[in-house]
Amino acid sequence: MTNDGARFVPDDFGHAAARLAVAQLCDATEFHGATASALDAFADVAVRDLLDLGRIAESHADRTQCTVFDTIRSMEDLEAPRAFASAGGIREIINFFESAADKISFAQPISNFWVV
């Protein structure tokens, strides 16, 4: 979260980048603005989604490296609470990918940063 003048938290950079990405996606959805608390919370939810996708895919893999099928199964696992809302998780990802006409790239280039 945003900490003005407070001590540095190890995940500050990741959350700042996630907050900017989420702000860009909200801007593409016709939002004119966002409150600071909503943006922080939304970025936190997006980060948790990334962490959960990686953790579930890693748990499905029976070898060291994850494959595309482990990744697809992790997406389907996260979709499970909405079991009747959608069918065929990867199909929806492909449809979203093809329909995203306004493809927004990240505002600033960032470098690789370490896992702390």
Next chain:
Amino acid sequence: MNQNPQSSDGRNDDDSALSDFLASLMDYTPTIPDELVEHYLAKSGFQCPDVRLTRLVAVATQKFVAEVAGDALQHCKARQATIPKDKRDKQQKDKRLVLTMEDLSKALREYGVNLRHQEYFADSPSTGMDPATREE
């Protein structure tokens, strides 16, 4: 064989669609940058040097964020529509759509994510006022 041609054709279609999709990810730059996705995937134990999988996860999270943002937008528009008409003229310039914790928590509830506003959070000028007068 026990396989009937129809299911075999369906499976081939799905396989070719997945292959085409993964190939097109090489030319696509998601809104969520690759470095950010790689950081959090590595943090959770995901190991794969393939950039296509990194972008696949980025597209999945981007789809999730876009869907939640779309639902929150509908909640925001519905909230603005409930403003009484006699006060709407006064707030004509405040027609902007601003994402608030209220809209976000309602949208995320549909996805099984429980999100609550922090108590005593001072992010709006009506904080501390009586609930009855907060609508003014």
